[in-house]
Amino acid sequence: MCRVLAYLGPPLNVDNVLFTTDSSLARQAYSPRMMASFLNLAGFGMVAWDPDSRMPEAPFVYRTTTLPAFDRNLENLARKIAPRCFLAHIRGASNSPEEVISQRNVHPFLYSGAHVALAHNGILRDFGRMRYGLLEFIKPELAQRIEGTTDSEWLYALLLSQLEDPCGVPGPDELAAAVAQTLSIVRRVREQHDIRISSAVNLFVSTGQCVIVTRFSFDYGWYPPEDPAFLEWDLAYLSLWYTLGDEYLERGGEWMMTPAEDGPRSLILASEPLTKDVSTWLEVPEYSMLTAWIKDDGLRFQALDLDV
Amino acid sequence: MGCGFRRLISMSKQADAGGGREDSTITVAFLQQVPLFAELTADELHELVAVMQPIELAPGQLLWRQGQEADALHLIRGGRIGIYLRQPGGTEVHLTAAGPGEVIGELPLIAGGTRSAAARALDRVQLLSLSRVDFAALTLRRSPTALALRRRICAVACTRLRDRYQQLASSLPPGLPHGASEPPTAAELTESAPPDDYLGNLAFFRDFAADHLRSLVERSQLFMVPRRRVLEHEGDAPRGCYITLNGAVEMTIERGQHRIPIGLAGPGRAFSYVGLIDGKTAPVTMRTRELSLLLRIAPGPFAGYFHGATAKSRALFDAIERDLMGALRRNDLGFVRAVGTAAIRTSAMAPQPPAP
Numbered sequence: 001m002c003r004v005l006a007y008l009g010p011p012l013n014v015d016n017v018l019f020t021t022d023s024s025l026a027r028q029a030y031s032p033r034m035m036a037s038f039l040n041l042a043g044f045g046m047v048a049w050d051p052d053s054r055m056p057e058a059p060f061v062y063r064t065t066t067l068p069a070f071d072r073n074l075e076n077l078a079r080k081i082a083p084r085c086f087l088a089h090i091r092g093a094s095n096s097p098e099e100v101i102s103q104r105n106v107h108p109f110l111y112s113g114a115h116v117a118l119a120h121n122g123i124l125r126d127f128g129r130m131r132y133g134l135l136e137f138i139k140p141e142l143a144q145r146i147e148g149t150t151d152s153e154w155l156y157a158l159l160l161s162q163l164e165d166p167c168g169v170p171g172p173d174e175l176a177a178a179v180a181q182t183l184s185i186v187r188r189v190r191e192q193h194d195i196r197i198s199s200a201v202n203l204f205v206s207t208g209q210c211v212i213v214t215r216f217s218f219d220y221g222w223y224p225p226e227d228p229a230f231l232e233w234d235l236a237y238l239s240l241w242y243t244l245g246d247e248y249l250e251r252g253g254e255w256m257m258t259p260a261e262d263g264p265r266s267l268i269l270a271s272e273p274l275t276k277d278v279s280t281w282l283e284v285p286e287y288s289m290l291t292a293w294i295k296d297d298g299l300r301f302q303a304l305d306l307d308v
Numbered sequence: 309m310g311c312g313f314r315r316l317i318s319m320s321k322q323a324d325a326g327g328g329r330e331d332s333t334i335t336v337a338f339l340q341q342v343p344l345f346a347e348l349t350a351d352e353l354h355e356l357v358a359v360m361q362p363i364e365l366a367p368g369q370l371l372w373r374q375g376q377e378a379d380a381l382h383l384i385r386g387g388r389i390g391i392y393l394r395q396p397g398g399t400e401v402h403l404t405a406a407g408p409g410e411v412i413g414e415l416p417l418i419a420g421g422t423r424s425a426a427a428r429a430l431d432r433v434q435l436l437s438l439s440r441v442d443f444a445a446l447t448l449r450r451s452p453t454a455l456a457l458r459r460r461i462c463a464v465a466c467t468r469l470r471d472r473y474q475q476l477a478s479s480l481p482p483g484l485p486h487g488a489s490e491p492p493t494a495a496e497l498t499e500s501a502p503p504d505d506y507l508g509n510l511a512f513f514r515d516f517a518a519d520h521l522r523s524l525v526e527r528s529q530l531f532m533v534p535r536r537r538v539l540e541h542e543g544d545a546p547r548g549c550y551i552t553l554n555g556a557v558e559m560t561i562e563r564g565q566h567r568i569p570i571g572l573a574g575p576g577r578a579f580s581y582v583g584l585i586d587g588k589t590a591p592v593t594m595r596t597r598e599l600s601l602l603l604r605i606a607p608g609p610f611a612g613y614f615h616g617a618t619a620k621s622r623a624l625f626d627a628i629e630r631d632l633m634g635a636l637r638r639n640d641l642g643f644v645r646a647v648g649t650a651a652i653r654t655s656a657m658a659p660q661p662p663a664p
């Protein structure tokens with residue numbers, strides 16, 4: 001599986017969360033604390049929005065198959081940029097010759113001209129059997145743009161297809177409805193193909209103005225009995241945590257959200273907390289969707305049960 | 309080596325304090341007044357006192373900080389300890405205060421983990437401390453003292469869980485859950501148990517010998533229950549202890565249209581046993597989130613296992629104890645903050661897929 005991070009709030013130096021904290025995203029690539037036996041070695045990607053940059057509506061995009069811990073360019077860059085919203089993803093892939101390690105498979109996905117980015121932690125089991133069943137729900141012009149080999153990119157094309165304008169900037173309500181619709185379609189196609197194996201779909205979706213995440217699984221708790229490796233990887237519901245407050249910064253040697261006197265301004269969502277001390281982090285409930293968006297007077301935050 | 313060193317310090321401190329058998333007897337008399345130790349015999353209490361260390365704190369001194377590894381139980385002999393929770397954002401909430409005769413940090417004695425809140429002396433405080441290492445030594449040699457204390461701690465954990473749920477419920481508008489629960493029916497009974505090696509991989513059965521596991525499955529019932537089924541409502545009489553083998557069952561607190569998800573019992577997690585331990589009604593509502601294969605141990609056999617002294621019953625006791633401590637730790641971690649930030653609205657996102 002993968003490790004993912006989303007941020008929404010005042011400008012935050014990317015270095016703080018990618019490299020500095022004691023359980024930073026870069027560290028989670030080789031030393032995840034909430035995964036039993038898996039390394040995340042298949043690439044790193046980031047999409048970051050900075051309203052003060054040139055062409056602010058177009059995010060900065062970085063993708064590489066190099067690991068962040070060995071990526072000097074990323075380290076230098078992370079010290080310089082301080083976006084107001086970003087998605088970062090470290091890709092995990094199974095130890096199989098079938099896996100394709102390529103920039104085309106690195107998340108977050110963001111098609112040229114589109115304004116919605118998506119990163120995925122999880123896997124749609126038996127995807128080969130159901131892949132073409134999804135085609136009828138994907139707009140042809142988007143289906144033509146799928147160039148990688150991952151189930152995640154198909155989820156991305158499917159999500160964009162649920163938007164009135166796939167290249168527009170949807171508001172939080174429209175985007176949340178599209179995410180739920182996407183999952184509903186996947187469930188229907190899985191049932192049509194009699195696929196009933198645990199498949200996690202933790203999605204991180206953003207337009208730069210809002211962030212939506214899901215902590216979700218189809219048929220959680222069902223595994224093919226002939227494959228014991230499943231138990232190792234899939235037994236636990238994939239983790240997802242968040243912390244919110246005023247600003248994320250270091251105080252007295254500890255990284256934390258500072259108190260929000262007039263409502264929260266910052267939100268971090270991550271596959272696992274960025275510090276070993278998890279006491280100021282909250283676990284996102286299973287089967288739920290969190291939506292956060294920026295208003296003039298601060299950050300709005302909503303959690304919904306996801307029953308698709 | 310570490311254990312012996314700690315013991316030496318403990319005995320030395322008792323000697324400095326004018327210890328010996330007389331001091332131990334005074335301490336035993338004190339322990340007998342403490343509900344957690346009330347059911348232990350005088351001999352068992354002497355055994356416990358021999359490994360407890362006296363500690364003194366000055367006013368304002370920190371006993372432990374939030375997030376620190378939990379390594380001991382503390383019994384307050386004099387003074388008061390304040391418990392403080394640091395929330396996301398750094399603000400600190402004074403949760404409660406404990407005084408003479410009260411025990412704090414008893415659950416990590418079994419469960420370990422980290423402290424979910426900070427503890428600080430409000431005035432000059434005298435404590436008796438029982439370390440996890442010393443308690444583990446008692447447990448390993450199957451001391452009846454340790455087993456009796458573990459059962460008491462399980463009862464305390466049940467009370468603590470109910471308190472937590474009550475606090476969460478009080479954050480919601482009044483109202484009761486809708487409709488009646490539908491426990492598994494005879495029509496949902498199934499013979500198809502998963503293979504032994506699958507069961508052996510599940511956390512609940514981790515310490516079961518193969519023959520004990522087979523015997524437990526034979527003495528229980530297996531049900532295949534569809535999605536979205538309320539197996540038990542808060543306030544229902546307990547019908548048995550369930551263990552999820554496949555699928556998932558969600559625990560929630562529900563009031564009218566509002567609900568708070570408490571946790572998920574996926575494969576290898578047990579549920580609905582709190583009422584069987586403390587003799588009260590179900591503290592939360594249980595609903596299947598997936599098609600679920602469930603093992604149900606009826607109340608009679610459950611009591612036999614839970615209070616028994618055989619190797620077979622000890623395996624089940626250990627598994628329930630682990631599950632209970634895990635449930636409590638998860639709730640301790642999030643309960644206050646969950647009230648303010650993540651009460652999940654009942655209105656579900658459940659769209660129908662459009663026609664292609």
